[in-house]
Structure formats: structure tokens, C-alpha cells
Amino acid sequence: MSIALTLTILVCALIGFVTEVLPPDIIALTVTVVLMVCGLVTPEEGISGFSNSATITVMAxxxxxxxxxxxxxxxxxxxxxxxxxxxxxxxxxxxxxxxxxxxxxxxxxxxxxxxxxxxxxxxxxxxxxxxxxxxxxxxxxxxxxxxxxxxxxxxxxxxxxxxxxxxxxxxxxxxxxxxxxxxxxxxxxxxxxxxxxxxxxxxxxEESMTQEYGLKDYVSELIITPRSSLVGETVNSSEIQRKFDLDVLEILREKVRFA
Known part of the structure; x- marks a missing residue:
């Protein structure tokens, strides 16, 4: 009986992992709880993995x-x-x-x-x-x-x-x-x-839409110079979008992207 129950839980877990109905971590925790509730493993065995040095190392x-x-x-x-x-x-x-x-x-x-x-x-x-x-x-x-x-x-x-x-x-x-x-x-x-x-x-x-709708003529990359009046301003405070009727898609600052 315990073998059949264990296999059933295992199959359900595999189906959950494949179909992605829930995040993998939620499925794994659910399986652990079900195994303990059904008496297939003891509570000590069920939670022993959380104190395992390998688990702590992975977290670190x-x-x-x-x-x-x-x-x-x-x-x-x-x-x-x-x-x-x-x-x-x-x-x-x-x-x-x-x-x-x-x-x-x-x-x-x-x-x-x-x-x-x-x-x-x-x-x-x-x-x-x-x-x-x-x-x-x-x-x-x-x-x-x-x-x-x-x-x-x-x-x-x-x-x-x-x-x-x-x-x-x-x-x-x-x-x-x-x-x-x-x-x-x-x-x-x-x-x-x-x-x-x-x-x-x-x-x-992005490439297919750019070619299909001719977006290349409407997308530009602008460089803000150190002497620009925009230095120190936010997108909203500068009102650059309202003044020039444009949308800021992305900001690249010191190799860090802000979308």
C-alpha cells in the first residue's frame, strides 16, 4: 500500500513539474507535507533537508x-x-x-x-x-x-x-x-x-516589428552630455516626453539599464 501511495505522489509531482501549474518550490514543499501527513516519512526526516549543509551552501x-x-x-x-x-x-x-x-x-x-x-x-x-x-x-x-x-x-x-x-x-x-x-x-x-x-x-x-511597421525611422538613441540641462533630472521632472512628444523606452547609465 505504501509503495502504491508513494508512486502516486511521485507521479502527481512529475505531472505538476511538467505542466507547471504551480512553481517548482511549491510543488516540492507540498510533496514533503503530503509524505509526512500520510506517514510515509517522519516529521524529522521530512524537514531534515532544511538543516542539511548542502542546502545551506546552495542558499549561500x-x-x-x-x-x-x-x-x-x-x-x-x-x-x-x-x-x-x-x-x-x-x-x-x-x-x-x-x-x-x-x-x-x-x-x-x-x-x-x-x-x-x-x-x-x-x-x-x-x-x-x-x-x-x-x-x-x-x-x-x-x-x-x-x-x-x-x-x-x-x-x-x-x-x-x-x-x-x-x-x-x-x-x-x-x-x-x-x-x-x-x-x-x-x-x-x-x-x-x-x-x-x-x-x-x-x-x-523587436526586429520583426521594426521591419514590418517601419519603426526604425521612429526609434532613436540619444546621448546626454555632461553639460546637458537634463543631468540630474528624472524623466518626469524634465518633462522631456511632453515637450518633444516622445516615449522614453530605456535609459542606459554606466552600463546599467533602466526600463
């Missing part, structure tokens, strides 16, 4: 990643992408991989992709290269880079915690490095050679 890595992203330190990499990337798609993916991979070895993959996504988007816009051909390589190089260290990805941290629970001891920071670096080199070589040929060249919604 998210905080660290968010802090680094907020400081804008990773934004400096944008200049290197523009400088070394060029217009050759193979060179672009190689440059992105060599920059993103090592960073994702020490910062959570999700945070790395979130920070680099607008950078790569801006890079593609300046180089007039389709963004669709760099999104998957960006995701993959962050995953491959995260495999090279213990803290690079949550699964490595969880595996280390499980190994300690079973009595085999914890993994060291660079214990994954030999296999991880080998797989990273194979993966980035594959992406550099085949990704530009296999990935589609799709236009973004």
Missing part, C-alpha cells in the same frame, strides 16, 4: 551570486566580449565560452546566465548577429563551467553532502576539476564547430 551561493551581480563586477566582461568576439560566429561562441565558463565555476549557473543575457543581447545588437544562435551556447557553457568545481552547480554540492552522510567524506573544491575541465573542453569545441550550423537564425520580436 545564491546570496553570493546575487551580491556579485548587483555590484556590476561581471559587467566588465562585456568590454572583453566586444573586443575579442569579432563578427565570426565561431569566434563569438569561443570567446563567450572562455569568459562565461570560468565564472560559472564559482558562481551559480542561473545567476551567470541572468547577468550575461542582457550583455550578450547588447553584444548581438551591436554586431548585428542573431541572438537565437547564442542563447543555447550561453546556457551550455555555464552548465559545463559549473561542472568543474564543487560550488559551480547545486548538484555537485548535494552529491558532496550525500557522500558525507553515507560515510565517504565530503568532496574537495576541485575534486571535479579533472573530469569537469575535460568535458568543458569537449563541449565548447562541439559548440564552436557545430552550433552556428545547427541553431536557427531567427529574428527577434
Amino acid at each position: 551561493m545564491f546570496i553570493l551570486s546575487a551580491g556579485i551581480a548587483k555590484t556590476g563586477a561581471i559587467q566588465l566582461v562585456r568590454d572583453l566580449l566586444l573586443k575579442w568576439g569579432g563578427k565570426n560566429p565561431h569566434q563569438q561562441i569561443l570567446t563567450m565560452g572562455l569568459l562565461v565558463g570560468p565564472i560559472s565555476a564559482f558562481i551559480n549557473n542561473t545567476a551567470v546566465v541572468a547577468v550575461f543575457l542582457p550583455i550578450v543581447e547588447d553584444w548581438c545588437r551591436k554586431q548585428r548577429y542573431p541572438l537565437s544562435r547564442l542563447l543555447i551556447p550561453l546556457s551550455y557553457v555555464s552548465i559545463l563551467g559549473g561542472m568543474t568545481t564543487l560550488i559551480g552547480t547545486s548538484t555537485n554540492i548535494l552529491a558532496s553532502g550525500l557522500s558525507e552522510q553515507l560515510g565517504y567524506g565530503r568532496f574537495s573544491l576541485f575534486q571535479f576539476s579533472k573530469a569537469g575541465v575535460f568535458l568543458f573542453l569537449i563541449g565548447i569545441t562541439y559548440l564552436v564547430i557545430l552550433a552556428p550550423r545547427l541553431l536557427p537564425q531567427r529574428k527577434t520580436i
Whole structure:
């Protein structure tokens, strides 16, 4: 009976994850509560994961990643992408991989992709290269880079915690490095050679609308000089939109975007 009930709960959880009727964290907590209510696990077993060192480490890595992203330190990499990337798609993916991979070895993959996504988007816009051909390589190089260290990805941290629970001891920071670096080199070589040929060249919604409705003639980029009367003013206080009958879509200040 307990086996059938456990399988039923597992199937329901999988359906919930696939259909995304609720956020994954809500589904996971619901499954934990149901297992405890049904007596399949004890309350101590159900909440033991919250005090696990692996869980705390993952939480700490998210905080660290968010802090680094907020400081804008990773934004400096944008200049290197523009400088070394060029217009050759193979060179672009190689440059992105060599920059993103090592960073994702020490910062959570999700945070790395979130920070680099607008950078790569801006890079593609300046180089007039389709963004669709760099999104998957960006995701993959962050995953491959995260495999090279213990803290690079949550699964490595969880595996280390499980190994300690079973009595085999914890993994060291660079214990994954030999296999991880080998797989990273194979993966980035594959992406550099085949990704530009296999990935589609799709236009973004912005590009398609710009071409279809002729928006290019109505969208402009303005630079506010240090001596401008607009310095120190907000969009509302300057009344620039009312005076010139325009809409401010975005403000870029010191490489930080304000939409």
C-alpha cells in the first residue's frame, strides 16, 4: 500500500513539474507535507533537508551570486566580449565560452546566465548577429563551467553532502576539476564547430516589428552630455516626453539599464 501511495505522489509531482501549474518550490514543499501527513516519512526526516549543509551552501551561493551581480563586477566582461568576439560566429561562441565558463565555476549557473543575457543581447545588437544562435551556447557553457568545481552547480554540492552522510567524506573544491575541465573542453569545441550550423537564425520580436511597421525611422538613441540641462533630472521632472512628444523606452547609465 505504501509503495502504491508513494508512486502516486511521485507521479502527481512529475505531472505538476511538467505542466507547471504551480512553481517548482511549491510543488516540492507540498510533496514533503503530503509524505509526512500520510506517514510515509517522519516529521524529522521530512524537514531534515532544511538543516542539511548542502542546502545551506546552495542558499549561500545564491546570496553570493546575487551580491556579485548587483555590484556590476561581471559587467566588465562585456568590454572583453566586444573586443575579442569579432563578427565570426565561431569566434563569438569561443570567446563567450572562455569568459562565461570560468565564472560559472564559482558562481551559480542561473545567476551567470541572468547577468550575461542582457550583455550578450547588447553584444548581438551591436554586431548585428542573431541572438537565437547564442542563447543555447550561453546556457551550455555555464552548465559545463559549473561542472568543474564543487560550488559551480547545486548538484555537485548535494552529491558532496550525500557522500558525507553515507560515510565517504565530503568532496574537495576541485575534486571535479579533472573530469569537469575535460568535458568543458569537449563541449565548447562541439559548440564552436557545430552550433552556428545547427541553431536557427531567427529574428527577434523587436526586429520583426521594426521591419514590418517601419519603426526604425521612429526609434532613436540619444546621448546626454555632461553639460546637458537634463543631468540630474528624472524623466518626469524634465518633462522631456511632453515637450518633444516622445516615449522614453530605456535609459542606459554606466552600463546599467533602466526600463
